[in-house]
Amino acid sequence: MxxxxxxxxxxxxxxxxxxxxxxxxxxxxxxxxxxxxxxxxxxxxxMELFYLEPEVGVVFEGKEALKKEVVLEKPKVIPFWNKFWMAGVAAILLLSFFTFILMNNINEKPENEIAVETPNLIEKEKEKVVVEDKKEAVIDKIKEEQKAFENVIEKQKPIQKKEAEKIIYAKTTPKEQENKRENETNIHDQNMNINHFPNTNNTIKPVVQTIAENDPSQKNETQPESINVPTKEKEPVLLAVLDKMESIASEPLEFKKEKILKHTVQIAEVSSVEKESKLEKWGFLPEGSRGRVKFSNIKKSLIPEEFASK
Amino acid sequence: MTSEEYNRTVELFADRLFRFAIKSCRNEADARDIVQQAFEKFWLKHQDVEFSKAKSYLFTTVHRTHIDMIRKNKRVSVMEEVPEQMDLNRNSHVNYELRDSLSIALDKLSDIQRRVVLLRDYEGYSYKEIAEITEISESQVKVYIFRARKKLQQILIQIEKTA
Structure with missing residues (x-):
């Protein structure tokens, strides 16, 4: 205004x-x-304005007397009880602040956070299971491969052995090879008790004679020439032979055919076909079952009636 | 402020305060006493006063001290008439001869007129600052200064006529 x-x-x-x-x-x-x-x-x-000009040269003598001794200013000292009081207040404020934060965190966490975390945990567990399954599958696959590899090695062993033998055999001279074949044949024959010259073997005759003596009704009939009919004295021997036959017969009959014949009959030098035909003729082999006869089929016929009744 | 800053104020303002005090009271001894008392009072309060406010604080203290001295000696001069005889100490170290008419005219002003003019012309204070130092209103400061300038003109004209 x-x-x-x-x-x-x-x-x-x-x-x-x-x-x-x-x-x-x-x-x-x-x-x-x-x-x-x-x-x-x-x-x-x-009106004319006049301004004063400051006078120069006016000096106050005695300035030094006015000056004071320069003293380093000491920082303001706060009494210790004030410090304790302030520290107490500060501590209370800090505690209150952290308590407030903690309470807020606890109140804010609950359901939403769990709901968010649960799927994550389930997914993690699923991932773990999948990983474990994969590991097991890989381990199984490795084991199978190892087994297959071992089988191949096992299968290759005899082949390798044969190959090695062939190599060794090839390295020998023809004469050595001939001798070796002969030795192997002899060993094989000895093991199989094969008599290449049955006609010279006299053991058949007594057996046939014994049968003839014990069964006069069949004296004139054609009897199996190679069947070794047991006597009373020979009963334990026969049983032992039968047991041995049974054990041998448990193996494929076709493979042990000659072994059976060896222990049961003494046949003349005939071919294997003739042996079977004879056995069939004697009732040891059912018709049409050549090469596949169970020992139980012929065991009865091998036991004499006198022993069978017992 | 610190004691070091206090000493700096002594160096910076002691001469100017002394000049102001001499012009105000027109007595060197009184002016010296006034300045010493002002610094003593200032020292007691120096820790509560900022360095930037020291000058105003000191001029205000000098002004108050001078007023107190006038009241104490009952030498109150409310008259604006120019005294016939200058009350100057002729044995002073400073030569206070009336070297020019303006200086003589200044001495013929009243204490308050002289003080506000000195603060204005010598120290360059604004009317507002002068009002704070002299503790009167700004309008009153302007009236005193207008009257002082008008008086100075009249005195100078008179001096010229007598010369």
Whole structure:
């Protein structure tokens, strides 16, 4: 609010008007006042402003007496009870702050967070199971491959052995090879008790004679020439032979055919076909079952009636 | 402020305060006493005063001390008339001869007129700052200064006529 200028208060505006510092409404108000008061206007127009110039050379003697000794300012000392009080307040504030945070965390966690975490756990468990399954599958596959490899090695062993033997055999001279074949044949024959010259063997005759003596009804009939019919004295021997036959017969009959014949009959030098035909003829082999006869089929016929009754 | 800063204020403002005090009270001895008392008061409060406020604080203290001294000696001069005889100490180290008419005219002003003019012209304070130092209103400061300038003009014209 612009103060109205009049003859009483115009002096407080006069110095600003003379120095050019009166602006705006105050300036207009002053000009209105001056227009209404020409004597004041004339006074201000005739007024010349004089400014004092500071005197140079005025010195205050005694400055050193005014100066004080410079002392290092000590930091303000806070009484220890104030420190304890402040420390207590600080501790309480800190505890309150952390308690507030903890309570907020506990309250904010509950269901949502568990609901979010549970699927993750299930997925992790599933992933673990899948990984374990894969591991087991790989281990099984490795084991199978190892077994297959071992089988191949086992199968290759006899082949390798034969190959090795062939190599050794090939390295020998023809004469050595002939001798070797002969030795092998002899060993084989000895093991199989094969008599290549049955006609020269006299053991058949007594047997046939014994049968003839014990069974006169069949004296004139054609009797199996090679059957060794047991006597009372020979009962334990026969039983032992039968037991041995049984054990041998448990093996494929076709393979042990000659062994059976060896222990049961003494046949003349005949071919294997003839042997079987004879056995069939004697009732040892059922018709049409050549090569596949069980020992139980012929065991009864091998036991004499006198022993069978027992 | 620190004691070091206090000593700096002594170096910076002691001469100017002394000059202001001499012009105000027109007595060198009184001016010296006024400056010493002002610094003693200031020292007691120096820790509570910022360095930037030291100058105003010291001029205010000098002004108050001078007022107190006037009241104590009952040498109150409310008259704006120019005294016939200058009360200057002619045995002072400083030559206070009236070297120019303006200086003589200044001495003929009243204490308050002289003080505000000195603060304005010598120290360059604004009217507002002068009002704070002298503890009067800004409008009153402007009135005193207007009257002081008008008086100076009249005195100078009179001096020129007598010369």
């Amino acid at each position: 612009v103060m109205k200028i009049n003859r009483i208060n115009y002096e407080q505006f006069a110095i600003d008007y003379l120095e050019g510092n009166l602006l705006g409404e105050d300036l207009r108000e002053m000009e209105v006042f001056l227009s209404k008061n020409p004597d004041v206007k004339k006074e201000l127009e005739e």
